[in-house]
Each structure stands twice: as structure tokens, then as C-alpha cells.
Amino acid sequence: MKRILLVEPEYRNKYPPLGLMKISAYHKLRGDHVEFVKGCCRSHREYTWDRIYVASLFTFYWNVTIRTIVYYRQAVRAPQDVWVGGVLATLLGSDVAAETGVTVVRGLLDKPRMLDPTSPQVVDYLIPDYSILDEIEYRYPAENAYIGYATRGCPNRCPFCAVPTLEPTFCHYTPLARQVQGIEQLYGPKKDLLLLDNNVLASRDFRRIMHDILDLGFERGAKFNNQLRAVDFNQGLDARKVDRSKMKLLARTAIRPLRFALDTAGMLKTYVNAVKLACDCGVPEIGTYVLFNYRDTPKSFYDRLRASVDLNQRLGAKITSFPMRYVPLDEKHRTYVGPRWNRRLLRGIQCILLSTHGMVSPNKTFFEAAFGRDHDEFIQIASMPEHYIIHRRRHENNGASDWEKLYRRLTPGQRESLYGILTEGKVKKRAIAKVPGQRLRDLLAHYVGEAEKVREKKEAKR
Ligand code: SF4
Known part of the structure; x- marks a missing residue:
């Protein structure tokens, strides 16, 4: 042994x-x-x-x-x-x-x-050994789920994606029943079905897979211990490959949320059509991954988030967006800055997402409060000192509004200078004295020690 x-x-x-x-x-x-x-x-x-x-x-x-x-x-x-x-x-x-x-x-x-x-x-x-999860204190939110695959790999080769290297061969079908029943026999029944497929809609056996899911008891409205069951293709579905009959089948299952990706502005039309189909077929919740920091611009990122909020209003959809920051496949740290991005904006988005738990609300009011009513306001929010972004409510009458008044009074040229200074890194007291213009100097004073202030607040919270 x-x-x-x-x-x-x-x-x-x-x-x-x-x-x-x-x-x-x-x-x-x-x-x-x-x-x-x-x-x-x-x-x-x-x-x-x-x-x-x-x-x-x-x-x-x-x-x-x-x-x-x-x-x-x-x-x-x-x-x-x-x-x-x-x-x-x-x-x-x-x-x-x-x-x-x-x-x-x-x-x-x-x-x-x-x-x-x-x-x-x-x-x-083999059937995964769930019993090892009881040996550690850490709890995975997805523990009460059958975890498996109905397909492997993906026939596409998107340049930003690791799947073609990780799983280079597309396998159209792996029997789900064997995986689910095996887990149930060894470790007892589970509430949800978590499927790690990369592109199930590309499978020629898609219908068979949907029927497998239905036969396993994951039809829409199905309950387990009085709680609604959920099927989650957590890597997302390819909006380019969906049609009405496939969507109807998906909607018959307990899929919640149905996940799409809106990786580029060029995908917007296809995405909107796929969302419309999902709503028509009665899919209750949609989750959309939104890639940024790749070849896109901050404006395209804001527009893609905004598109889902508008669809929520127009169609009564319930789309929550999940921004995904691009990191090249060989990067060992998270410091990569895309060609049309800068460090300050990326940090600003990180701070916004800290206060929204990494997701973008389907509610227009919450979305606009977090990301702004338009692109200019988004840039303004993302350019604020970090502690103002994270604790915006708390700072409304305590610094943030002074910052905002000063910001609004900047000339376009001064704004450009501000962005230039902010992208260089931390704002230091000594460096401010050399900046021309009292208004800009007053504004920059708000940034001194911003990271420390965030840290202090975090520690005070513990
Ligand atoms: S379709 Fe999705 S899984 Fe397939 S290569 Fe593109 S990003 Fe990766």
C-alpha cells in the first residue's frame, strides 16, 4: 500500500x-x-x-x-x-x-x-472521490453538485482561450448518466448538476445530452429537498451556435443561470439574438461573461455591460454580467495591461467589482451607481481614489464629493494630465508640488496614500 x-x-x-x-x-x-x-x-x-x-x-x-x-x-x-x-x-x-x-x-x-x-x-x-472534501476545512460553494462533463474540448480556437491547449480534441459525447449515478451510489444524491463543458452547443449529440439531463431528474422546476435544482454549464454556451430548437431544449432543463460570453463588440448582435431566444423560451436567469483588457477598449467594455442592462429593461430578462479580466496564457502575474487599457482603469474596475462582489447587477439603478450612467461617468468613477470607489456611500459627504466637484471643473487638457499622472502609479505628495495648476494639485491630494487607506479600512473591518 x-x-x-x-x-x-x-x-x-x-x-x-x-x-x-x-x-x-x-x-x-x-x-x-x-x-x-x-x-x-x-x-x-x-x-x-x-x-x-x-x-x-x-x-x-x-x-x-x-x-x-x-x-x-x-x-x-x-x-x-x-x-x-x-x-x-x-x-x-x-x-x-x-x-x-x-x-x-x-x-x-x-x-x-x-x-x-x-x-x-x-x-x-473514474468517479471523483467526494469524500476527500471532508478532510479539509475549506468549503467549496459547489460541493452539493454532481460535477461532470457531457463533452470535452472545443472545436474553436479563440486566441485568448486556453481550452485548445488543455483539451485539444473535441469529444462530442461522454455519458452523463454513468457519472451522475456513480456519484450518487458512492456519495449520495446531490442537488445540482455542474457541467464543465467548454462548448456543449458544438456537439452533434446536443439533443441526446439534453435528454440525458432531463432523464436524470433535472427538468425545469425540479426540486431536491424542497429547493429548486440547478443545471449550470459553468464555462458558458456559445451564442453563435444556438437556435430556437436547441434553446427550447435548454429551457426544458433546470438551467440556471444560462451562461453566455460577450467577449468582443463584434459579438453583440449574435448575443442579443441569443438572449431574445432565451427570453422567448422562458429561461429564467442569464449570466454573461464579459472579457476586458484584451484587444477591446474601456468604452467597448462599458457598452457590452450596458447592453445587458438595456436588454433586462427591454425584454424583462435577468442578466447578471461577470467581467473577466484578460491575462495572457503564459503570464505568471495579474499585472498585464491590454494595449488600449491602463493600470489605473484596471485597478478602478477591480475596486468597483470589490464592492459588487465581482458581478454586475441586472438592475439599472445599481448598474449606473456602480459603473456610471455613460462612458464618461464610468471613466470618472474608475479614476477616483481607490478608497472612494470601494466605500463610495461612506465617502459621499466626506471627500468624494469634493473630489467630484474638482474633477468636474477640470479642463479637457487637465483631465488628460490627470490620467497621465494616475497611470504612472502611486501619487506622492512631493510629486504633486511640481504639477502646474492649483485645481489639479488639490485633486491629486485626494490620491495620496489611497492604497493605505483601503488597507486600513479592511483591517478595521476584521
Ligand atoms: S469557444 Fe469558448 S471554449 Fe472554445 S476556444 Fe473559444 S473561448 Fe475557448
Whole structure:
């Protein structure tokens, strides 16, 4: 019997580590002892394990992932006994190997003998071991769901997306019933169905998949312990591939929310048509991913958010938008600034989203309060000192309104100077004295120590 440790680095994530759950099932079938830990845990490091698996997620979690690998490297006999897989490991595998000397597994575990030359089992086909989730204190919001796939990969090759590298082959159908019934038999029934498909609408077996979902008890209005069930294709549906008959089928299921992506301004017309279809067919809730910081402009970003708010008003839809900041696929940090963006605006959006919990309300009043009534007001809000953006209500009569009065009185030239100064980084007292124009100097004084003020407020809250 081998001793196996499964590790997920200490980032905050919503979805349980499906890869580790399947690796756990694989080793338990072989009679091995398996433990799961989140983050760096001294008592787990003090032991010598036969193998340690470390999961990885986005490439911008580079630091925490490498720190975790290095932390556990001394708890195995040789560095190669630490195996790292997942998104970051697939996209930056050579860098991980060079930095740590561990074994890197790229892509899916979808062939036999990938973890052991003698084992015929395909790890990806196994029923994930939900029991490991009880071994840690961290709670994943999506734990009470059957998690699975009805397809794998995506036939498209969008340049900003990692899927073509992570899952290069499009598989049109994987039997859902086997996954759901397997989880139910081993770990009991679950309320929701979480499907990690990248592009289910591209499948030639789409109808069969929808019927599978209905047969499994996830029809619209279905309840579990008196609560409405939900089907969630959490990676989104391709609005270009939807038609009325497909939408009718989707609407028969308990899909909630139905997710689309509005990645570029060029997709707007297709997106609007898809939303109209969804509303016609009675889909109750829509969630829309909105990419920004790619080749778009701040104006295009605002317009795409605004489009969903307008659709809510016009069609009675209930669309919540989820802004997604683009980070290149090989970036190890989150500092990338798109060619038409600047650091200050990106930070401003981050501050707005901090106060809206990362989402954009379907309600017009809330949307306009958070993002402004038009593009100019959006730029104004995103350019405010950070502590004013995050705690806008609290500062309304205490600084923010003075800032706003000064801002409104700036000439267009002074505004350009202000944006120029703000994009350079932190505003320092000494630098302000050199800026021409009292009004601009008064305005800039509001930015001195803004990051510290945000930190102080956070600490005071704890
Ligand atoms: S359609 Fe979606 S999943 Fe497919 S490549 Fe484009 S962004 Fe990625």
C-alpha cells in the first residue's frame, strides 16, 4: 500500500479539484492510503509520502503554486515523486519543471498507464472521490453538485482561450448518466448538476445530452429537498451556435443561470439574438461573461455591460454580467495591461467589482451607481481614489464629493494630465508640488496614500 498526498494550493476557488478527486479514486482502487490537504500544512510535510500530487489552476497563481510545490518537495524521496498537473502545469510545464525539478503532467489523464506503467485504468473516466472534501476545512460553494462533463474540448480556437491547449480534441459525447449515478451510489444524491463543458452547443449529440439531463431528474422546476435544482454549464454556451430548437431544449432543463460570453463588440448582435431566444423560451436567469483588457477598449467594455442592462429593461430578462479580466496564457502575474487599457482603469474596475462582489447587477439603478450612467461617468468613477470607489456611500459627504466637484471643473487638457499622472502609479505628495495648476494639485491630494487607506479600512473591518 502506497501513501499518497493530494495538495491544492491555498488560492480561493469555487469548484472542488476534480482532477485530484479522480486521482484519489484511482489510488483508493489500488488499495493505497490517500490524504488531501489545502495549502501548506506542517504535519503533512513532516511525513514521507510515496507520491504527492499538486493541482494547479490559473497561470497567475504561479507564486502560490510554486511555493506549495517547493514546500512539499522535501516530503518525498526524490523531487520527481511530486507530480503537478492542471491548467498552469499544462500551459507552463517547462517552467515548472525547470524551477522545481518535479514531474509535470500536461493535459488530461485520459489514457491508460499515465500514472503508472502497469495500470490500465483511465483516471479521467473514474468517479471523483467526494469524500476527500471532508478532510479539509475549506468549503467549496459547489460541493452539493454532481460535477461532470457531457463533452470535452472545443472545436474553436479563440486566441485568448486556453481550452485548445488543455483539451485539444473535441469529444462530442461522454455519458452523463454513468457519472451522475456513480456519484450518487458512492456519495449520495446531490442537488445540482455542474457541467464543465467548454462548448456543449458544438456537439452533434446536443439533443441526446439534453435528454440525458432531463432523464436524470433535472427538468425545469425540479426540486431536491424542497429547493429548486440547478443545471449550470459553468464555462458558458456559445451564442453563435444556438437556435430556437436547441434553446427550447435548454429551457426544458433546470438551467440556471444560462451562461453566455460577450467577449468582443463584434459579438453583440449574435448575443442579443441569443438572449431574445432565451427570453422567448422562458429561461429564467442569464449570466454573461464579459472579457476586458484584451484587444477591446474601456468604452467597448462599458457598452457590452450596458447592453445587458438595456436588454433586462427591454425584454424583462435577468442578466447578471461577470467581467473577466484578460491575462495572457503564459503570464505568471495579474499585472498585464491590454494595449488600449491602463493600470489605473484596471485597478478602478477591480475596486468597483470589490464592492459588487465581482458581478454586475441586472438592475439599472445599481448598474449606473456602480459603473456610471455613460462612458464618461464610468471613466470618472474608475479614476477616483481607490478608497472612494470601494466605500463610495461612506465617502459621499466626506471627500468624494469634493473630489467630484474638482474633477468636474477640470479642463479637457487637465483631465488628460490627470490620467497621465494616475497611470504612472502611486501619487506622492512631493510629486504633486511640481504639477502646474492649483485645481489639479488639490485633486491629486485626494490620491495620496489611497492604497493605505483601503488597507486600513479592511483591517478595521476584521
Ligand atoms: S469557444 Fe469558448 S471554449 Fe472554445 S476556444 Fe473559444 S473561448 Fe475557448
